[in-house]
Amino acid sequence: MPRDIDPSLNRRRLRIELRKARENAGMTQRDAAKALEWSLSKLIRIEAGTVSLGVTDLRALLQLYEVADPQLVAELEDAARGSKGQSWWAQYSDVVSPQYALYLGYEGSADVIRMYNPVILPGLVQTADYATALLSAMTPETRLRQQVDLRLTRQERFFDGDDGPEIDIVLDEASVRREIGGASVMRRQLDHIQELAQHPRVTLRLLPFSAGAHYSVTTPFILLGFKDDDDLLYLEGPGGGLSSRDDLDLMASYQECFEEISAIAYEGDRMSELLATVRESLDNG
Known part of the structure; x- marks a missing residue:
């Protein structure tokens, strides 16, 4: 069977792109969490790819990191929507x-x-x-x-x-x-x-x-x-x-x-x- 897009794969895409965007913005995880008034553990879990990410939280991160490329934003929003749900091994x-x-x-x-x-x-x-x-x-x-x-x-x-x-x-x-x-x-x-x-x-x-x-x-x-x-x-x-x-x-x-x-x-x-x-x-x- 073809490998369909598992929620874990979408979380991984988000993890890679968001970490890259944060580093490009010259921010640490603590800096980003403080700016958004989030707990540090929340941001760590997002960047570890162990939790799903809502579109609202994604947009807050992208705005903070000044990510404005329309195509990338759309792809990441799709990944956020697909980050929820159960993996095949559930x-x-x-x-x-x-x-x-x-x-x-x-x-x-x-x-x-x-x-x-x-x-x-x-x-x-x-x-x-x-x-x-x-x-x-x-x-x-x-x-x-x-x-x-x-x-x-x-x-x-x-x-x-x-x-x-x-x-x-x-x-x-x-x-x-x-x-x-x-x-x-x-x-x-x-x-x-x-x-x-x-x-x-x-x-x-x-x-x-x-x-x-x-x-x-x-x-x-x-x-x-x-x-x-x-x-x-x-x-x-x-x-x-x-x-x-x-x-x-x-x-x-x-x-x-x-x-x-x-x-x-x-x-x-x-x-x-x-x-x-x-x-x-x-x-x-």
């Missing part, structure tokens, strides 16, 4: 943490998504059977169906249709050899990976055991790239979440790690051959 709110909801908002507007998981297959490549088997080991039965549906809906939004980001995934040999759900589930899962590798916006690589240790050998991570904003890092796991844009050293470490493992990972025919070898071992097991 129906899964029982199983989406606040941190993950924030991530999904950014993911939906990314131009490039790069990811690596050293232990299991990333959610974007999982089949329904694999996801069910994996999540059943850690999710209450009452929430299992919702968790699986969330993953499948997320996949549909990226892979069904011509529009969407470039997706670059490095799989780990450990993840394709770990039998989640048994041999038959894994055979179908490996076939699915082979099919997904043919998608025009997807690049799949496979990091072999022989690669040895590297910076993220124990940590799954996702890098989101934007044409009009700084990259974002999402560290997966119980203690994970979006990193601060100000933590440049941490971001650089994971960017370098992704480049390093991508350079030594198998791709194309070599990846397909290793996947076929793993599948054959399942047939003979």
